[in-house]
Amino acid sequence: MPKKPTPSQTVGPFFARELLWKDGGTVLFPGRWDRITLTGCVFDGAGAPIYDALFETWQADSTGKFPAGDDGARPYGYGRVSTDTEGRYAIETVMPGSFKGPRGETHAPQISVSIFARGLLKALQTRVFLVPLEAVKDDPLARAIGDPERLRTLIATRDSKDPKLYRWDVRLRGAGEAVFIEY
Amino acid sequence: MAERRADDVHPPYLYPDYKSTRLRAPVQPLVRVPPSPLEVTGPAFPKAFVKESEADLTTWGRSAPLGEKMVLVGRVLDGDGQPVRRSLVEVWQANASGKYPHPVDDHDAPLDPNFLGKGQVLTDDEGRYRIVTIKPGAYPWQNHAFGWRPAHIHFSLFGHAYAQRLITQMFFPGDPLLAVDPIFQSVPEAGRNLLIADLDLEHGIEGVALGYRWDMVLSGQRATPMGV
Numbered sequence: 001m002p003k004k005p006t007p008s009q010t011v012g013p014f015f016a017r018e019l020l021w022k023d024g025g026t027v028l029f030p031g032r033w034d035r036i037t038l039t040g041c042v043f044d045g046a047g048a049p050i051y052d053a054l055f056e057t058w059q060a061d062s063t064g065k066f067p068a069g070d071d072g073a074r075p076y077g078y079g080r081v082s083t084d085t086e087g088r089y090a091i092e093t094v095m096p097g098s099f100k101g102p103r104g105e106t107h108a109p110q111i112s113v114s115i116f117a118r119g120l121l122k123a124l125q126t127r128v129f130l131v132p133l134e135a136v137k138d139d140p141l142a143r144a145i146g147d148p149e150r151l152r153t154l155i156a157t158r159d160s161k162d163p164k165l166y167r168w169d170v171r172l173r174g175a176g177e178a179v180f181i182e183y
Numbered sequence: 184m185a186e187r188r189a190d191d192v193h194p195p196y197l198y199p200d201y202k203s204t205r206l207r208a209p210v211q212p213l214v215r216v217p218p219s220p221l222e223v224t225g226p227a228f229p230k231a232f233v234k235e236s237e238a239d240l241t242t243w244g245r246s247a248p249l250g251e252k253m254v255l256v257g258r259v260l261d262g263d264g265q266p267v268r269r270s271l272v273e274v275w276q277a278n279a280s281g282k283y284p285h286p287v288d289d290h291d292a293p294l295d296p297n298f299l300g301k302g303q304v305l306t307d308d309e310g311r312y313r314i315v316t317i318k319p320g321a322y323p324w325q326n327h328a329f330g331w332r333p334a335h336i337h338f339s340l341f342g343h344a345y346a347q348r349l350i351t352q353m354f355f356p357g358d359p360l361l362a363v364d365p366i367f368q369s370v371p372e373a374g375r376n377l378l379i380a381d382l383d384l385e386h387g388i389e390g391v392a393l394g395y396r397w398d399m400v401l402s403g404q405r406a407t408p409m410g411v
Contacts, residue, residue: 002262002263003260003261003262003263003264003400004192004373004374004377004400005192005193005262005349005400005401005402006192006349006351006377006378006399006400006401007192007193007194007351007370007371007374007375007377007378008193008194008349008350008351009194009337009350009351009352009366009367009370009378010201010203010350010352010366011337011339011350012337012352013285013287013288014275014277014283014285014287014288015275015337016285017284017285017301018273018275018300018301018337019273019275019339044206044207045205045206045207045208045210046206048206050207056348058221058222058225058226058345059221060221066220066221066224067224067226067227068224068227069227070227070228070229070232072229072231073229073231073232074228074229074232075226075227075228075229075232076226076227077226078226099219099220099221100220101219101220102220107219107220107221112219112221112222112345114345114348116350117207118203118207119201119202119203119204119205119206119207119208120196120204120207120208121193121194121195121196121198121201121204121366121369122193122194122196123348123350124196124209127219140216140219141214141216141219144214144215144216145214150211172206172207172208172209173206173207173208173209173210174210177209177210177211178209179211179214180209180211180213180214181213181214181215181216182213182214182215183215183216183217183218183222183346183402
């Protein structure tokens with residue numbers, strides 16, 4: 001008899017001193033890799049910045065290998081920051097590589113993202129792609145979404161001047177609403 | 184709004200009585216996909232990440248914090264009832280007056296210089312955890328007229344897989360504020376009792392601290408999180 005899961009509740013507005021890690025926006029990996037920054041803003045249904053979101057990331061390294069272990073102090077591969085007064089988050093990390101699924105399908109270079117906030121009774125989960133739309137079409141999530149306009153909400157755009165900078169804004173509700181997933 | 188599964192104990196995203204959901208809940212249905220091979224793995228927290236002293240929230244200051252001292256014990260289990268071993272449990276809470284040491288907490292109640300209200304612990308090989316703290320106070324909030332949050336302790340869990348990540352709140356038995364709290368009431372009726380701790384006096388400290396017990400269940404099983 002499977003057990004019922006514990007219901008989710010909101011993280012609330014008061015978590016910054018409790019949950020944030022020193023340098024939580026710098027994602028650690030063993031070895032040396034080219035570093036990139038994923039940054040953008042989180043907006044609500046009225047277009048206002050969400051200044052009190054907890055933004056967490058989990059990703060593969062640049063070869064598509066999943067992080068295992070730690071540097072002695074913190075786990076590899078995990079990012080954890082809050083948004084600021086402009087709704088902005090920034091994750092400094094490595095470019096994720098593509099990886100294979102159990103049936104041989106290819107997952108395009110992506111970062112798994114969880115957003116928690118006051119007013120979110122459960123986490124919003126999604127995946128952001130760090131390659132252009134044309135390069136993600138065979139990804140399992142991209143196929144499940146279908147509609148390219150909706151898929152576009154999950155594509156980070158590379159900055160034209162700074163190739164190490166990827167921009168991704170997240171709208172939680174309404175026009176331009178990002179695709180969120182459930183398992 | 185996303186459709187609901189019949190056995191779902193989780194709250195919906197949109198719950199209008201909790202006002203902050205109105206502009207933050209997505210309108211579009213969620214896209215259902217299996218967790219990716221990445222998402223059935225998760226971060227490994229080294230032993231050094233957690234100090235043993237962080238399981239006791241009452242020893243942070245120069246002397247004991249104000250409030251009713253309590254011991255909370257419980258287990259973290261997966262959907263098959265198997266222990267989730269060596270996984271990170273983070274807790275945070277208001278002090279006995281219902282005040283958080285946070286600049287945007289405008290509740291006109293005293294801070295307690297001996298209470299920081301945060302702790303963390305790794306579950307043991309049986310999935311057990313134990314924390315020592317004080318019972319948090321209820322506090323008013325501006326969601327609706329005369330609104331007060333029932334006393335609660337925030338929990339953040341990592342489980343074994345990214346896909347098991349959970350943030351929730353634990354409440355106290357017999358609290359009359361539960362019936363009028365939109366955040367607690369957002370949980371479907373079948374799930375509400377799962378958020379309430381049991382009084383468990385024997386796990387307290389004789390003459391010193393009340394005992395409570397609260398188990399948590401994460402989605403999926405260890406070998407195959409989320410049924411993948």
